[in-house]
Amino acid sequence: MDPIHPLVQSYSDKFTTDPESLLGEVDRVTADHPKAHMISGKVQGTFLQMLSTLMKPRRILEIGTFTGYSALCLAKGLAEDGELHTIELREDDAASASRYFKVSDRAEQIILHLGNALEIIPELKEAWDLVFIDADKPGYIDYYKLVLPNLRQGGIILADNVLFHGEVLDEGRKGKNAMAIQAFNDFVQQDATVNHVLLTIRDGLMMIQKK
């Protein structure tokens, strides 16, 4: 089930600014990827870019690079001395992303890590302003626990796919990923150290602010 009506999705797409040429190219080339649906795409990407531009973050962490679309959007708002760290497990996808990062106007500020985020995050001794969680769903709670202590006060965590194709709405949900997302949403809900809002953008985006 698609949680957002397809006509609403396409209307939203139509009334959103077209991405710049590099993002358009990433989108076009990724369309041939067997997991093309994983890309953030125009609407969510524009939201990420605008939020980042408003925040002007010094340190961004992205968990789950894929072909680099969301990283390029988030990097657009970086402060002059800012850095975006992005982590990808799969070598092929990291290689694709790396090619796009190299020709981006933020090339010097994007640091791509190849490997398992659970191992890499503890090695990054940074105070995060903005974190985008967009990797394997069973890892979400662990990623949240790992990054929250190093998120500055007022900093933002965004977690993608929190509606998980509408499967979280089904009380009898059985899929491993839908159950993991439900557990994550419950975990955030009971965390008194943050404020959060579930945005019905694309597949659901949880926006969490540390108090």
Ligand SMILES: C[S@@+](CC[C@H](N)C(=O)[O-])C[C@H]1O[C@@H](n2cnc3c(N)ncnc32)[C@H](O)[C@@H]1O
């Ligand atoms: C939904 S895609 C990311 C999409 C990307 N953020 C975008 O909007 O274009 C999830 C990515 O996370 C990666 N991934 C899954 N588990 C991971 C892990 N433990 N560490 C790092 N990356 C992981 C996958 O290989 C996949 O490329």
